[in-house]
Amino acid sequence: xxxxxxxxxxxxxxxxxxxxxxxxxxxxxxxxxxxxLRVEGNDVIVGITDHAQDALTDIVxxxxxxxxxxxxxxxEFATVESVKSVSxxxxxxxxxxxxxxxxxxxxxxxxxxxPYGDGWIVRITLNDPSVVSNLMDxxxxxxxxxx
Amino acid sequence: MPSExxxxxxxxxxQRWGGNIVDFHGFELPIWYSSMMEEHLNTRENAGLFDVxxxxxxxxxxxxxxEWLQSLATQRIEHLTPGRxxxxxxxxDNGVIIDDMIFAVTDRQTIIxxxxxxxxxxxxxxxxxxxxxxxxxxxxxxxxxxxxxDGSITLEDLSNETSILALQGPKSPAIIEAVLGSDNAIKxxxxxxxxxxxxxxxxWIQGTGYTGERGFEIFIPNNQAETLWExxxxxxxxxxxxxxxxxxxxxxxxxxxxxxxxxxxxWPGLEDDEDSSVESSFLARDSFETNVPFGLHIDHEFIxxxxxxxxxxxxxxxxxxxxxxxxxxxxxxxxxxxxxxxEEIGTITSGGxxxxxxxVGIGLGYISxxxxxxxxxxAPNPRKQIPAVVVRPPFV
Numbered sequence: 001x002x003x004x005x006x007x008x009x010x011x012x013x014x015x016x017x018x019x020x021x022x023x024x025x026x027x028x029x030x031x032x033x034x035x036x037l038r039v040e041g042n043d044v045i046v047g048i049t050d051h052a053q054d055a056l057t058d059i060v061x062x063x064x065x066x067x068x069x070x071x072x073x074x075x076e077f078a079t080v081e082s083v084k085s086v087s088x089x090x091x092x093x094x095x096x097x098x099x100x101x102x103x104x105x106x107x108x109x110x111x112x113x114x115p116y117g118d119g120w121i122v123r124i125t126l127n128d129p130s131v132v133s134n135l136m137d138x139x140x141x142x143x144x145x146x147x
Numbered sequence: 148m149p150s151e152x153x154x155x156x157x158x159x160x161x162q163r164w165g166g167n168i169v170d171f172h173g174f175e176l177p178i179w180y181s182s183m184m185e186e187h188l189n190t191r192e193n194a195g196l197f198d199v200x201x202x203x204x205x206x207x208x209x210x211x212x213x214e215w216l217q218s219l220a221t222q223r224i225e226h227l228t229p230g231r232x233x234x235x236x237x238x239x240d241n242g243v244i245i246d247d248m249i250f251a252v253t254d255r256q257t258i259i260x261x262x263x264x265x266x267x268x269x270x271x272x273x274x275x276x277x278x279x280x281x282x283x284x285x286x287x288x289x290x291x292x293x294x295x296x297d298g299s300i301t302l303e304d305l306s307n308e309t310s311i312l313a314l315q316g317p318k319s320p321a322i323i324e325a326v327l328g329s330d331n332a333i334k335x336x337x338x339x340x341x342x343x344x345x346x347x348x349x350x351w352i353q354g355t356g357y358t359g360e361r362g363f364e365i366f367i368p369n370n371q372a373e374t375l376w377e378x379x380x381x382x383x384x385x386x387x388x389x390x391x392x393x394x395x396x397x398x399x400x401x402x403x404x405x406x407x408x409x410x411x412x413x414w415p416g417l418e419d420d421e422d423s424s425v426e427s428s429f430l431a432r433d434s435f436e437t438n439v440p441f442g443l444h445i446d447h448e449f450i451x452x453x454x455x456x457x458x459x460x461x462x463x464x465x466x467x468x469x470x471x472x473x474x475x476x477x478x479x480x481x482x483x484x485x486x487x488x489x490e491e492i493g494t495i496t497s498g499g500x501x502x503x504x505x506x507v508g509i510g511l512g513y514i515s516x517x518x519x520x521x522x523x524x525x526a527p528n529p530r531k532q533i534p535a536v537v538v539r540p541p542f543v
Contacts, residue, residue: 057394058184060500063476063531079528081477083183083499084394086527105474 021147022051025116029132030141031092036116042129046092047120048080048111051145056082059111062104065122069097078121080111089121093131099123155200156310156372164380164390171393172281174201179392186395187502190358191543193387194316196379197396199357203283204309204366206258207290208266208273209300213252216274219293221434221455223444229254229272232336232353234442236434237289242454243431245414246286247406247442249355249364250276251338260340262349263366264308268301275338275351277311277364279408285417293450309350310372314379315362315399318386323363326382327352335361346378347371357396359403359541401497402504404468404511404540406437410480411466411496411511424481425494429513435459436513438466438539464493464515468540469525471508475533478510478525485524485532492516495525503543508533511540 024030029037029044034052037044053059061081071077071091078089101120104110111119126132136144153174161168166177176198179186189195207216217224222235232251236244251274258266258273278286283306290302314322323332330342331352338353348371356362367375380388397407406412410423413430433451434443435458445455469478478498486492498510510525517523517537524532 057179058182060184060506061475061477063528079476081500083187083398083502084178086476086479 022049022054022145023116024049024051024138024142026138028116029135029137030144031090031135032144033090033092034145035089035092037092037132037135038116039129039132040123043098043123043125044093044095044132045120046122046124047115048089049141050115051147053112053115053119056080056085056087058082059108062108062111062121064100064102064104065097067097067100071095071097071124080108091124092135093124093126094128095124095126097122098125153201155198156369157198157200157376160373160376161198161390166390166392171201174280176201177390177392178394180390183392183394183398184502186389186391187398189387189389190316190360190391190395190399191503192316193389194314194318194322194383195358195389195391195395196376196383197313197315197391197393198310198376199313199364199396200310200372201280202311203278203280203286203304203306204311205276205278205287205290206263206266206273206303206305207276207300208258208268208270208303210270211295212270212272212274212300215295215300216250217447217449219290219450221443221449223447224252224274227252229257230337230339232338232355236437236442237286238433238449238451238455239289239414239416240450242433242451243415244412244433244437245289245416246279246282246408247412248276248278248286249353250274251351251353253338257340261351261366263305263351263368264303267303275366281409281417282414285414308369309366310369312365312367312372312375312379313356313362314365314383314388315356315358315360315391316388317361318383318388319360319362322379322383322386322388323352325386326378333363341365341367346374348375348378357405358399359405359543360399395502397497398499398502401499401509401511402501402541402543404439404542406439406466407497412437425496429494430496432466432513433458436463436465464513466496466511467514467517467519468538468542469495469498469510469512469514469523469535470538470542471525472522472534472536475508475531476527477508478512478527478533478535482510482512483526484512484514485526487522487524489524492523501542508535509542510535
């Protein structure tokens, strides 16, 4: 995803005094677009990171893709909106959307509350599961976000 | 951050209060503290405190200053007595809005009592005005180029030495009473020199704001800003006050249908904002087109009037509100407005979820040939078209 904005510059904010670091679980893969991937067989579960949800603040709408949609690496397939921003979610890898978290329709705030759990966005069945290992691990992502 | 960014006198206070600082048109200001939603709702319910020191502060003085300013303003001024505030637009020679402004008419003793800097041109009547942050130098040049040749009117730009705090929300009067005394809890759209108080705060206070709530804007020397900020947050604690960032300030004004300079109108003499998704030529508007009735008094002579009169006579496209009837991605700046046949009839200039209305999508924009109650479609992205109803703001 991009931490984009409408009018106001919503760069990842300066870390507030006394605030804990972002949660970056060891068992996930990450992208520079602040998405995480959990591998389950030939599938990956995809969501946005704790760092991203914190920077976006209150998430108020998620535009979800249809199940069965084919996606190519870096293709925009969903958007996440906060009060002041619209951010694109890009397919981290090529595959087919095999499940969508429809609970986000009524409760987009699940992404804020539990970004690595109930706030998951889609499941993608990968065309080539071997490419997952090219993505960042937790240590690389922590370096990427400068924490 | 690059060094050219300006920090207000409250920068350290924003850090202490957990503000998320961003570059806002060259000023380092907090976009939110706890959450935009919470800050918005708390301002409507209780009270919010805003640092709006990026905005400017002008003092216009001299014999005949009301009549002179009225010749440049869409608002009538000559009848306003000292202590009254009003809203106006200033148009260029072509009738395009340069900036909008809240101003106050005041008198000689009041200006002396504000203790705001040396006063170059003491006069019976003076006017205090609040230009938008990015328009301070433009408006200063515009006024200066129209001053009478006899030197009777003087413009003093007090922006750099002045901090501006806005206290907004239904509990604001009670908080002002508790912190600065009941003398300073001035009425809506009135203003006065700040009277003596326990914190030694001096300057100007007026019953105005940008949230549509009862509230105050307080103009004080920079070296008093921290004292007043802490005093209001501390004295307002039992009233539920919270500091509010610029994010909620924007949603609060959007719900009331207040124009944002540079976004809902844009003076063509300025460079294009490269982030803007709406062309500045589309945003070059006159007062009638903005549909904001309280800033326009057509029955007096003012610069740019002929375009406004033409707009009134021809019924051009107007600025309206739209409210979603369905769910979907929110209206945003640049979203197209379509009629039921799918024809493009307008463009959204400001939009998003309305925190006070359960996050329903609302937008403001220029739309042709519609009236309140008409149904239109909003295209927030190429994939979606969301039904919406045209309304005359405010939304809440």
